[in-house]
Amino acid sequence: KAGVTQTPRYLIKTRGQQVTLSCSPISGHRSVSWYQQTPGQGLQFLFEYFSETQRNKGNFPGRFSGRQFSNSRSEMNVSTLELGDSALYLCASSLGSGNGGTDTQYFGPGTRLTVL
């Protein structure tokens, strides 16, 4: 079974631009979560989508948004990029249903975004 894939793997943007990152979950997984990882802040939860609906949201400004399609693929958008948005963005997928405590997240390789 193919793992979680993320595109692009690397991205360089300038301040003020916007960016869209894509994540394809493991087949059969309906939940997709996004995380931002920086050396200073560690791993921070952005949001989770399940069945095309945002189910959980972290504490990020409205410049960060996402969506999920009917095939469970998800996109994350960051508008008006700031230097501080430079980070590794990780996507994780899980079944998303049943006993939430047992639902394991599997991560993609990440997209490394650099904002100049």
Place this chain on the structure above:
Amino acid sequence: AQKITQTQPGMFVQEKEAVTLDCTYDTSDPSYGLFWYKQPSSGEMIFLIYQGSYDQQNATEGRYSLNFQKARKSANLVISASQLGDSAMYFCAMREVTGNQFYFGTGTSLTVIP
């Protein structure tokens, strides 16, 4: 309060020795899951092992075992017979049934010395 606490920012271990990475958690949910992930320098988070709050026995996966002490709210990862390829960041995580969100610790950087 922090949901997941990893107090060891960095650890060193000799090759072929065992090492324990500490993790404590905070929850009032009776049902939850505990997870450990490995993140090599490449960046990808690799799932290692899972322990459910109702599991009576400690989880094991090959050289990885989870020392689960529910009353102390600790879920330490034990890596036996360390290998050079074990050098990486290790993250402890928890998922509560309520809210369905994953919580991650700050990670422990493990270096295996030849």
